[in-house]
Amino acid sequence: xxxxxxxxxxxxxxxxxxxxxxxxxxxxxxxxxxxxxxxxxxxxxxxxxxxxxxxxxxxxxxxxxxxxxxxxxxxxxxxxxxxxxxxxxxxxxxxxxxxxxxxxxxxxxxxxxxxxxxxxxxxxxxxxxxxxxxxxxxxxxxxxxxxxxxxxxxxxxxxxxxxxxxxx
Amino acid sequence: xxxxxxxxxxxxxxxxxxxxxxxxxxxxxxxxxxxxxxxxxxxxxxxxxxxxxxxxxxxxxxxxxxxxxxxxxxxxxxxxxxxxxxxxxxxxxxxxxxxxxxxxxxxxxxxxxxxxxxxxxxxxxxxxxxxxxxxxxxxxxxxxxxxxxxxxxxxxxxxxxxxxxxxx
DNA sequence: CAAATTGGTTTTTATTTGAAACCAATTATT
DNA sequence: AATAATTGGTTTCAAATAAAAACCAATTTG
Numbered sequence: 001x002x003x004x005x006x007x008x009x010x011x012x013x014x015x016x017x018x019x020x021x022x023x024x025x026x027x028x029x030x031x032x033x034x035x036x037x038x039x040x041x042x043x044x045x046x047x048x049x050x051x052x053x054x055x056x057x058x059x060x061x062x063x064x065x066x067x068x069x070x071x072x073x074x075x076x077x078x079x080x081x082x083x084x085x086x087x088x089x090x091x092x093x094x095x096x097x098x099x100x101x102x103x104x105x106x107x108x109x110x111x112x113x114x115x116x117x118x119x120x121x122x123x124x125x126x127x128x129x130x131x132x133x134x135x136x137x138x139x140x141x142x143x144x145x146x147x148x149x150x151x152x153x154x155x156x157x158x159x160x161x162x163x164x165x166x167x168x
Numbered sequence: 169x170x171x172x173x174x175x176x177x178x179x180x181x182x183x184x185x186x187x188x189x190x191x192x193x194x195x196x197x198x199x200x201x202x203x204x205x206x207x208x209x210x211x212x213x214x215x216x217x218x219x220x221x222x223x224x225x226x227x228x229x230x231x232x233x234x235x236x237x238x239x240x241x242x243x244x245x246x247x248x249x250x251x252x253x254x255x256x257x258x259x260x261x262x263x264x265x266x267x268x269x270x271x272x273x274x275x276x277x278x279x280x281x282x283x284x285x286x287x288x289x290x291x292x293x294x295x296x297x298x299x300x301x302x303x304x305x306x307x308x309x310x311x312x313x314x315x316x317x318x319x320x321x322x323x324x325x326x327x328x329x330x331x332x333x334x335x336x
Numbered sequence: 337c338a339a340a341t342t343g344g345t346t347t348t349t350a351t352t353t354g355a356a357a358c359c360a361a362t363t364a365t366t
Numbered sequence: 367a368a369t370a371a372t373t374g375g376t377t378t379c380a381a382a383t384a385a386a387a388a389c390c391a392a393t394t395t396g
Contacts, residue, residue: 011210016221018287020276021206021269027280029199031353038189042179042318047374053184057354062375072279083362085373093279095313099304101189102311103271108188111240111261112195116323119186123319131316136267137305143270145263148299150210151291155284199384215343225385230344251393253342 012156027071028097032056032064034104037090037097040074045087073097103136180324195239196265200224200232202272205258205265208242213255241265271304 016022028034035054044050051061065088068074073094076086090097102122109118121130135142184190196202200222207221219229233256236242241262244254258265270290277286289298303310 011221013221015287018281019206020273020280020286020288022203023280024272024276025199025202029197029202031193031197034193034197035190038187038318041313048372051374053179053181057356058375059355059377060353085362090313093275096275096278098313098316099311100268100271100275102304103268104192105188107261107264107268108192110264112188112191113186117321118188119183119321119323120188121319121321122316125315125317128317128319131306131311135305136270137303138299143267143299145209145258145266147293148266148290149293149296150206151289151296153285153287153289155287216341219343225387226344227346227386228384231384251342253393 012152015152015156024100027067027073030064032060033068034101036061036064036068037073037094038101040088040090040094041098041101045089046079047086047088050088068094099136106135178320180320183320183324195235195241198232200228201236202269204229204232204236205241205262206269208256208258208262209266209269213257214247215254215256218256236262267304274303 028037032054036050036056039050039053042053044053047061047065050056050065051058054061056064065074065076069076069088072091074088075091075094076088079085079087105118105120105122113119123130137143138147196205203222204218204224207218210221212218212221215229215233218224218233219226222229224232233242233244237244237256240259242256243259243262244256247253247255273286273288273290281287291298305311306315
């Protein structure tokens with residue numbers, strides 16, 4: 001067995017299905033979901049405001065909000081007892097997506113803004129001063145590509161794979 | 169002017185266009201791009217391997233690779249001098265998307281895996297031990313929703329906005 | 337040398353998106 | 367109090383996009 005064959009064996013196809021990136025993309029991997037969440041973090045909560053602020057078609061917005069609700073990323077709840085109107089709020093899982101949005105902001109600020117200042121700042125809620133040192137860290141050091149690799153978890157251990165590992 | 173009016177004034181529509189999340193999503197906001205990048209981080213570099221490992225249609229894969237190349241996230245280069253065949257490699261900007269993928273992994277591991285162990289680990293390249301303490305931090309403390317808010321940068325300062333800020 | 341694989345493109349079909357019309361409930365204006 | 371405007375959608379239809387399949391030339395494997 002050569003190293004190339006070993007590398008192929010070592011990544012189980014099933015892992016590609018189970019993978020959290022894949023599962024996340026099945027939910028938010030479209031043109032609008034992430035922008036809807038950004039809008040929510042900007043303080044938008046009502047249907048018409050999402051529509052106006054994003055320029056999204058109503059039927060698509062409706063479908064996306066439903067999907068996000070089904071997956072418990074947002075919650076739809078009546079604005080008050082009198083009306084039948086609703087507002088949309090992030091659940092705990094939804095709020096936790098802040099990290100993904102921040103990672104996107106940082107990446108985009110670095111690579112897509114043509115040396116211009118970032119258009120949208122992440123600021124401290126109290127002081128409203130920009131948050132510096134915001135990063136994905138690995139034990140207090142920023143994570144670099146060469147530090148890590150992705151690896152199947154123990155649930156995919158097979159004889160062939162264990163055999164293969166010694167070649168890597 | 170009440171607080172609600174102020175809040176609407178304070179977010180310039182232009183910022184929503186310039187925003188790095190929006191710009192990022194214009195490039196990688198589809199069902200496949202992020203998965204193609206994940207595949208690349210798993211060690212896949214050739215057309216047929218992407219296709220097999222992802223189950224993506226060839227024409228779509230072709231289109232996505234081209235788009236990613238245009239935006240300098242990946243690079244297409246000949247495998248060797250003799251053949252016309254290519255391999256696809258991440259650029260510096262592409263490798264930098266690791267943070268976004270890691271944020272997605274962490275989020276998905278927390279919210280989409282039904283109390284099961286994560287299917288794909290982020291491990292140290294040398295020791296192959298899982299990396300712990302990997303997170304989006306704010307000065308060494310994990311970032312929480314209630315810590316921050318998004319805020320337009322100075323380039324959108326207008327009279328109305330400055331007026332509005334005092335109400336927030 | 338023959339067969340299989342790679343790296344695509346082209347054509348056709350199915351799916352998704354978007355625009356517009358429509359409507360009922362609610363709120364604002366005169 | 368009546369009218370107009372806004373909100374929160376759904377439905378219908380056209381346009382754009384994605385997927386499947388057929389096809390092909392270059393390259394590699396048996």
